[in-house]
Amino acid sequence: MFDSGYVSDPEKVDIFEExxxxxxxxxxxxxxxxxxxxxxxxxxGYFTTDDLEKVNSRMSSLFKEHGVVFDGIYICPHRDEDRCTCRKPLPGLIFRAARELDIDVSASFMIGNSKSDVHSGIAAGCRLNFLLGGERGSxxxxxxxxxxxxxxxxxxILTLEVL
Ligand SMILES: [Zn+2]
Structure with missing residues (x-):
């Protein structure tokens, strides 16, 4: 959703009004x-789980100040070579969120700025998958x-009928 590469400094978190x-x-x-x-x-080893939690809580509170609350933040801390099942493009975290939050994946949408986001949504069976900016035509x-x-x-999404 917001990609500034590796963000490990809470002070660098910024959100957009739109x-x-x-x-x-x-x-x-x-x-x-x-x-x-x-x-x-x-x-x-670029940053610790603790650093990331600080960034996430800063981001969450910024959004909260603007009236937006997230229902969950799911993080894969692994690298490709760790061969986990949660790193996008794999759908592991989507399935976990669906289980824990009782979400119907087939009525859900993935919005991301990389192809791996979209591919994880496809693999999970999301209703529609949106690729933000760039990589058009791909x-x-x-x-x-x-x-x-x-x-x-x-x-x-808002023009579609709710399933
Ligand atoms: Zn993982």
Whole structure:
């Protein structure tokens, strides 16, 4: 959703008004908001789980100040070579969130800025998968869409009928 590469300094967390409004609209429509993120910087030793928690709690409180609460933040701390089942493009964390939060994946949407986000959503069976910015034209699957922003994705989601 927000990609500044490896963010390990809570002071560098920033959020966008447009993102806030889009997330609020989704929440009002009844969607849960879950963050699923690969953070191999932990396994690589760039920062610790503790650092990441500080960043996440800073981000969460910034959003909260603006009226957006996340229902879950799921983190894969591994690298490719760790061969875990939770690192996107694998769907492990989506399934875990679905289990723990009682979410119907087939009525859910993945919004991400990398192909691995989209592929994890496809693997999990999400209803639609949105690729934000860049990499346009690189999508071939039917249930994927390229959009410019999270607000554009939210607008589309809100026009769909709830399953
Ligand atoms: Zn993992």
């Amino acid at each position: 993102t806030v409004e889009a997330l609020k609209a989704l929440r009002v429509a009844g969607y849960l908001l879950v963050i699923i993120t690969n953070q191999s910087g932990i396994a690589r 999508l071939s699957r039917e249930n994927t869409l390229s959009v410019d922003s999270l607000s554009a994705a939210a607008e589309i």
